[in-house]
Each structure stands twice: as structure tokens, then as C-alpha cells.
Amino acid sequence: MAIVSSGSPAPRGRPSHEPRRPDAPPRLVDPTPVPEGVAPAREDGLRPRRLADYIGQSELKQVLAIAVEATRARQEALDHVLLYGPPGLGKTTMALVLAEELGVRCRITSAPALERPRDIVGLLVNLQPHELLFIDEIHRLNRVAEEILYPAMEDFRLDLTVGKGTTARTRSLELPPFTLVGATTRAGSLSSPLRDRFGLIQRLEFYGLDDLQAIVERAAGLLQIALEADAALEVARRCRGTPRIANRLLRRVRDVASVRGHGRIGASLVAEALSLHRVDDRGLDASDRRLLTLMLEGYGGGPVGLDTLAAGLGEDSATLEAVVEPYLLQLGFLQRTPRGRIVTPAGRRHLGWPAGAAA
Ligand code: ADE
Numbered sequence: 001m002a003i004v005s006s007g008s009p010a011p012r013g014r015p016s017h018e019p020r021r022p023d024a025p026p027r028l029v030d031p032t033p034v035p036e037g038v039a040p041a042r043e044d045g046l047r048p049r050r051l052a053d054y055i056g057q058s059e060l061k062q063v064l065a066i067a068v069e070a071t072r073a074r075q076e077a078l079d080h081v082l083l084y085g086p087p088g089l090g091k092t093t094m095a096l097v098l099a100e101e102l103g104v105r106c107r108i109t110s111a112p113a114l115e116r117p118r119d120i121v122g123l124l125v126n127l128q129p130h131e132l133l134f135i136d137e138i139h140r141l142n143r144v145a146e147e148i149l150y151p152a153m154e155d156f157r158l159d160l161t162v163g164k165g166t167t168a169r170t171r172s173l174e175l176p177p178f179t180l181v182g183a184t185t186r187a188g189s190l191s192s193p194l195r196d197r198f199g200l201i202q203r204l205e206f207y208g209l210d211d212l213q214a215i216v217e218r219a220a221g222l223l224q225i226a227l228e229a230d231a232a233l234e235v236a237r238r239c240r241g242t243p244r245i246a247n248r249l250l251r252r253v254r255d256v257a258s259v260r261g262h263g264r265i266g267a268s269l270v271a272e273a274l275s276l277h278r279v280d281d282r283g284l285d286a287s288d289r290r291l292l293t294l295m296l297e298g299y300g301g302g303p304v305g306l307d308t309l310a311a312g313l314g315e316d317s318a319t320l321e322a323v324v325e326p327y328l329l330q331l332g333f334l335q336r337t338p339r340g341r342i343v344t345p346a347g348r349r350h351l352g353w354p355a356g357a358a359a
Pocket of ligand 1: 244
């Protein structure tokens, strides 16, 4: 299976609709991928290649395993697949696994790279029968690209308009049967005509601790790192339910271990190494703590409006909402109420504040 990449992925650490401040430091716990060219194929060595090696997401694996087996038996292209869920949970990895299982190539692109009609047309006309076309951030496709995709997905047909004005004519071109794998963090932002053309629509869930520990142990084995089971669990606790972050944290732990000349890595070394990067025992980093601290010290724990917090932190509201808040909400450290954000008793306790105390 070959991987063919097209266009440049969105820069890391920002919501897709809003640029990150240029002076903002990169976060070790950022779930978005490092763009190719900055750290080429960093994650690739650790990606599982087959369904049997893919840990967690059991429902998704079951559904796709059946679809793959049936597709292979019928010698057809796999139905179009839409994968949705938070970043860093393995949507791209799953597309590559599907291609491997089907014995075909996967071409990778992302919607922002498909600006002009000829970008998507170029990809479609170069597909071989049964190949996969992976489009990341598919909710960001422009209307023209989306309309080119409708007949391509439904009838493997490309409708091209040739000429302009009164001389314009539509030409149809037959495409080989192929599979579109779309990935999005915002399934709700997809238009319904596009969503309806996917035969398989699957959500990726945050991973549980056991699965994360197994993912860290597998990665440690591949990187030839001697990691105790409790150390793997410690990385798992701090990775925000996200394998991509787990693998990144593991590399930082390895750095500290090799500089300190440690042999086997235990839980205390993980705690020490990750404290150095200011990632605490629940995976919160300095940005998370800054937000909670501002809310507690400046606003008695809330309620306080998003824009007020953004101004206080020198961040933009969209970044705060899309990048910082989701994990705090998931942990139950932060709540959104109609009157604004509040720090929960659990959030207070985590920062060492008495539950419910006024600032
Ligand atoms: N590395 C990243 N995600 C993984 C997964 N789901 N299973 C195994 N290894 C992984």
C-alpha cells in the first residue's frame, strides 16, 4: 500500500476556522497532527497497519472488519466511509488500515487543499479501481468541490463543464469504482447531501485508560523503550484520551530517561519527565491551568463569559473554545452554563482550591 499525500494539512494547534496566534507556543498536549515537512512521518512508525493491531474503538473495528470482508468477497470497492470525532483519535490511521486490509493504495488530502475544481478532479481521475481517497476536514470542502463529489460518489461519474456562457456544455467522464473516506471533527457541519452519500458513518470515541496503556506499551516496544507497566499507565493518564498525545509524551519521557542514563523507565520517571513539560497528572498543561486559575482568582470560579476569559488570557475566543475548553469539559473541571463558564468542584480540587469557596 502506498500513501500519497496531496496539499498541506492545516497548521497544528488551532481550530480549523481560526488562525492560532503567531506568538502562541506549541502545546505538547495538542491533539492535532504535526504538519508534514516539520516532522515527516513521525507518527508513521507507530501507526498500526492492520485491524488486528489497532487497539480500542472496538465497535468501529467490528463494523469495518465486516464491511472489509464482504467487500473483498464481492471484489468491489468499499462503501464510502465517514469517520468523525475529536482530533488525534486515529481517523487517518484507520483509513490507512482499511487500505492495507483491502490491499489498495490510499491517497491522502484535506479539504483546504482542494481549493480549485481541478484539485479534486485531478485526484479523482488518477484513482485506480477500488482505491481509497481520504479527505481530512471534509466539513471544510467548498461548494464546487462538494458538487463534483456527488456524482463521483454516487455513480463514479465526473460531470465537467466545458466552455463558458452559451457555449458551455457538460461532459461526463467515467471514474473507476473507489472509496471516499471522509474525516471530520464536526459531523454536524457536513451538508446533508454529502453526509447521505456515505454508506458507513462511524464515530471515534476517546480511549479508555486500559486501551491507552496498551497503546503506550505497544509504542514503547516499537521504539525499544524499556517501560514498566505502571509507567505506561502514567503516560496513559496524562495523554487526554488521545493516542497521538500519548506517543508524543512517550518520546519526551524517553529523552529524559536517556539523558539521565536510566535503564527501565518507571512511573516516577514519567511523572518527573512530564512535570518538566508542565503536563500534570491528569494531562492538564499550562494553558489549561492558566484558564482555570484566571476563573478562580479573577471571577470567583464563574460564571464568566468566554470573551472576557479570552481577553484576560490574550487568546482569541475561538481558540479557547475549540482547543483549550474541550478537555476541561470532558474531565468535568469546567461547565458551560447559559450565564457563562464555571469551574466545577472537581476543577477546584484539582487546582488545590477548596470546593465551592469564593475567591
Ligand atoms: N497508535 C496510535 N493509535 C493506535 C491504536 N488505536 N492502536 C494501536 N496503536 C496506536
